Amino acid sequence: MTIKPDMTTDGVLTADTHLIQSFADLNLLKQDGARTVIVGAEGSMVRDSEGNELIDGIGGLWCVNVGHGRKEIIDAIAQQLNQLDFYSTFYNFTHPTAAALAEKIASLAPGPLNKVYFANSGSVANDSAIRILHHYNNRLGRPKKKKILSRIGAYHGSTHLSIAMTTPAYSDGWDHAEGLVHHLKSPHFWREGDGMTEAEFCDSLVQDLKDTIENIGAENIATFIAEPVQGAGGVVMAPDGYHRRMAAVCEDYDIKYIADEVVTAFGRLGHFFASQDIFGYTPDIITTAKGLTSGYQPLSATIVSDEIHEVISRPGGMFLHGMTYSGHPAAAAAGLANIALMEKEQIPERVRTTGKLFENTLKGLSDLHIVGEVRGSHFMMGIEFVKDKATKQGFAPEDAIGLKLARAAQKRGLIARPLGNILILSPTLILTEQQIGQIGNILRDSIEEVTRSL
Known part of the structure; x- marks a missing residue:
């Protein structure tokens, strides 16, 4: 899906020097390029200021249920x-x-x-x-x-x-x-x-x-x-x-x-x-x-x-x-x-089918070496990563495993939310089966990439 241009990015990054962002490392945000600037959205997709089109895997913040740009x-x-x-x-x-x-x-x-x-x-x-x-x-x-x-x-x-x-x-x-x-x-x-x-x-x-x-x-x-x-x-x-x-x-x-x-x-x-x-x-x-x-x-x-x-x-x-x-x-x-x-x-009714497909697609990642638990329901999912599946030992905070995985996924076209050793997915409720499969593939490739780098 191609997102229509709807605004100029002139001045966006400059304005961000005055913006206090929620639940952020404000010191880290002082660095150039630390922010992802979202400038447009349509359906299940958003576009950043660099022109990248991304699947909105967090639904804005658990909230854009019917998708972006709904004229109604x-x-x-x-x-x-x-x-x-x-x-x-x-x-x-x-x-x-x-x-x-x-x-x-x-x-x-x-x-x-x-x-x-x-x-x-x-x-x-x-x-x-x-x-x-x-x-x-x-x-x-x-x-x-x-x-x-x-x-x-x-x-x-x-x-x-x-x-x-x-x-x-x-x-x-x-x-x-x-x-x-x-x-x-x-x-x-x-x-x-x-x-x-x-x-x-x-x-x-x-x-x-x-x-x-x-x-x-x-x-x-x-x-x-x-x-x-x-x-x-x-x-x-x-x-x-x-x-x-x-x-x-x-x-x-x-x-x-x-x-x-x-x-x-x-x-x-x-x-x-x-x-x-x-x-x-x-x-x-x-x-x-x-x-x-x-x-x-x-x-x-x-x-x-x-x-x-x-x-x-x-x-x-x-x-x-x-x-x-x-x-x-x-x-x-x-x-x-x-x-x-x-x-x-009939979006809630559709979610009973597509949400279960999404849930099962993510649970299919459980075979990966660092995936400890995939949990949640329908379009509300979390993946917890561990060093050792047998002991459930997590990664140290300095490993920043969730952040590394979120960055790897974003590079491939998916926004996911890092939370310590957990990656959270809460996308729009209008995902197609094709998009659900795409998300599963992006996550698998991202997890495998990060695992190789550890």
Whole structure:
């Protein structure tokens, strides 16, 4: 696919001297040529400032689900801006597009999750979920019920609160909200389940939850937050039945369950929402972003149950939480057009086939010498590399194995995301079978090249 020129690159590199980039080695970025400058995109492809056309193997950042350059979404945004460029959803003001999107999301969400609060990122969606639950418990006369249970390996955002819920490795050298969060054991069976069957490992994780609740006291715990599949913590899938059992324990102890579906919602695993349709549990809150607009506008949603909303909307109190751009008209229009496109083209249904092909293609790399584990589901995959398959010994940080592999893949026309000893793939959901095969070949060639250089 040839990407049409859509902008000049004049001044791009100069401007980057003033730009602080997210999750980057800012000292390394001072070097010439350290950045890849993306200047155009269409479908599953992007083009860099050197004219190279690359498969977008990370889907922007887990988010460009319907692919780049979809005119239906672009036109919907432009039409909305021409009709109503901005009005807030503060106080008693609202507008039809935000209301329509909230109604649509509620129709897709499982069970009694019918109330939607909009913000502009997954981090803020998770912050909002916690603030809402704290307020909920205050209104019920339970001011001590505020603690949060998360997990080693979790990623829930990078604001001061959401980074506290994220696995501690992401806080190295940085402060975060103290005293609120307790991290449960990692659900990564391949790394943590030595000497146990998967079922026994799942039993140990459920027992860890029960022991933690008994130690802290259920009267002090507001919520357990968990991604159906851990994303930026390494694409880790918990053992079969884990989420159902953890949700049942939380219900027994009157602890709310937050499903962080910032990545897994809107088709990435083959359904609009993964929690109920794939993993068999209905949470009390779902947070989502990314695929909600396929990245065409910044938008997130915190979807809460009718029961929670009934408490926080009782007479005698204000909902003292809000952002200027909550439910922005253009973002809401993008969300509606994105969902309509997914339904029209049956993208989630297609992912159940093409996503499985992608998953199996990557798992076919397991025969390579340094491939320790290929894990994930559908279009959400991670490959972990090891020095020794028998001992699962990883590479040292200075080996920069993930970065070397990402560079080798990019040289061959594929963008993949390095994360220590892991390479993450989260492409657009519209890949063809030919492109999936091409990705598999690029990865195999890249891994073999890097292996020879070690």
